[in-house]
Amino acid sequence: MKKLFILYFLLLSAGMQSQSLLIPDRVFDGETLFTNWIVVVDGNQIEYTGPLDKCPIKTIKDTILLKGMTLLPGIIEGHSHLLLHPYNETSWNDQVLKESPAERAIRGTVYARRSLLAGITTMRDLGAEGAGYTDVYLKKTIDEGIIPGPRLLVAGPAIVATGAYGPKGFHEGVAVPLGAETVSGIDEAIKTVRRQIGNGSDFIKVYADYRWNTGEPAQPTFLQNEIEAMVATAESTGRYVVAHASTPEGIRRAVLAGVETIEHGDLGTIKEFNLMKENDVAFCPTLAAGEAVEQYGGWIKGKDPVPKRIILKKASFEEALKSGVEIVFGGDVGVFSHGENYREMELMVEYGMTPLAVLQSATSINARVFHLDRLGRIRKGLLADIIAVQGDPTKDISAIKSVKFVMKDGEIYLGDK
Missing domain, CATH: 3.20.20.140 (Metal-dependent hydrolases)
Structure with a gap:
């Protein structure tokens, strides 16, 4: 957690560009569940997804903390x-x-x-x-x-x-x-x-x-x-x-x-x-x-x-x-x-x-x-259709009912902006 907040303040203080940093408890990338991952969105695309300490991007404008939540593709x-x-x-x-x-x-x-x-x-x-x-x-x-x-x-x-x-x-x-x-x-x-x-x-x-x-x-x-x-x-x-x-x-x-x-x-x-x-x-x-x-x-x-x-x-x-x-x-x-x-x-x-x-x-x-090559996964280069739910739906599918954040094509429709 200490590492997370050090990275958070580092990125926030340097922020000038249009990227958004999403910090959930878990990331389901469309295939596998990961912990201690972040996702960076630039415009309408996913720019980075992976461990906190391997993020190559040093200037991020907005940071969204999604405590207790699982991030997953729309x-x-x-x-x-x-x-x-x-x-x-x-x-x-x-x-x-x-x-x-x-x-x-x-x-x-x-x-x-x-x-x-x-x-x-x-x-x-x-x-x-x-x-x-x-x-x-x-x-x-x-x-x-x-x-x-x-x-x-x-x-x-x-x-x-x-x-x-x-x-x-x-x-x-x-x-x-x-x-x-x-x-x-x-x-x-x-x-x-x-x-x-x-x-x-x-x-x-x-x-x-x-x-x-x-x-x-x-x-x-x-x-x-x-x-x-x-x-x-x-x-x-x-x-x-x-x-x-x-x-x-x-x-x-x-x-x-x-x-x-x-x-x-x-x-x-x-x-x-x-x-x-x-x-x-x-x-x-x-x-x-x-x-x-x-x-x-x-x-x-x-x-x-x-x-x-x-x-x-x-x-x-x-x-x-x-x-x-x-x-x-x-x-x-x-x-x-x-x-x-x-x-x-x-x-x-x-x-x-x-x-x-x-x-x-x-x-x-x-x-x-359905031939949607740029959707359905959280991966660099794909479109930023991303949601977050409270809890872990890989353990309890009913958590999918508790949607707290919705981003489509890089635009936030539900949750902090």
């Missing part, structure tokens, strides 16, 4: 819907049918700020759910500094097979807005992917399976060659495709077609997860959304019997862990409250992962899977 949320809010507030159907894109955009600005202050500095948004390209423009306003929020990667409307999505329950003479864009056949699929990318989608989301009618179990939707055509089209533009897939056959078709991540995978077996691993396809399990939906239906966790859906989900997640498939952090937030992304991390631990593995998933693994 959390990368892998599956979100900023244009949705919890279904126990308003059903999905009513959000699509009764809330205008303007209202949903306004809500989205609130949820973006809430997410950032919860330590989420990057979000992959998996579809506007009936709000067109509103997510594209939400991203634009954040990028232009009009509103605060995480870095966004957005899918736009998402793509579904004709007849396989909702809202449903209307006779054939009633035209209603759908939660995604419908296509049939290879030509339509290619045209739609190109149009969505031209309209600002960062990647393409497809529904490899879904319920054809209300109350029915999910079934495959697209043929494998239709997904292959969408993957080839997206990849030719430097983008990629992700797939909503819960059934074994839906997962199989999507994986063999070349998607990069499988979302949900509720009914996946060891066979499908092994196939994913063999093809370098990552898995986003969205555990928190499943539990939230059951609770909206009346389930009281810890008191009532565990619903079949949760039993099956736990079993499939256990198989995924056994397979060694890359698991990315993403809770389907929007189904539950924005800013409570930690719920997914807590469930990942409850369902069998270590806290360290969960933190790696939410930082360096997500950065790698």
Whole structure:
């Protein structure tokens, strides 16, 4: 501690430049936990990370003491819907049918700020759910500094097979807005992917399976060659495709077609997860959304019997862990409250992962899977997306709820400035 304060006063007294010195109790760099480390930020980049006595920088303007805290890369949320809010507030159907894109955009600005202050500095948004390209423009306003929020990667409307999505329950003479864009056949699929990318989608989301009618179990939707055509089209533009897939056959078709991540995978077996691993396809399990939906239906966790859906989900997640498939952090937030992304991390631990593995998933693994080369780690030369939480989340993942400091792109949004 004496050495720390000697360095602190030495650097502070010489300070003239625009660097900031961050002094926490611990640093999780996206892979490993270190003690007695500091981090120096210069502008929007990390300039140094390592032991106190090896810091080569002698002039630092600002010093921020983060006593009792763990510094870590900004959390990368892998599956979100900023244009949705919890279904126990308003059903999905009513959000699509009764809330205008303007209202949903306004809500989205609130949820973006809430997410950032919860330590989420990057979000992959998996579809506007009936709000067109509103997510594209939400991203634009954040990028232009009009509103605060995480870095966004957005899918736009998402793509579904004709007849396989909702809202449903209307006779054939009633035209209603759908939660995604419908296509049939290879030509339509290619045209739609190109149009969505031209309209600002960062990647393409497809529904490899879904319920054809209300109350029915999910079934495959697209043929494998239709997904292959969408993957080839997206990849030719430097983008990629992700797939909503819960059934074994839906997962199989999507994986063999070349998607990069499988979302949900509720009914996946060891066979499908092994196939994913063999093809370098990552898995986003969205555990928190499943539990939230059951609770909206009346389930009281810890008191009532565990619903079949949760039993099956736990079993499939256990198989995924056994397979060694890359698991990315993403809770389907929007189904539950924005800013409570930690719920997914807590469930990942409850369902069998270590806290360290969960933190790696939410930082360096997500950065790698999502092609974010300058994010997800605390390392010299990378962008300064950094948060601090009270306590040690590598021992108790619930510490991730106690966010005390948020820096995105070198700018402080929460904590001492």
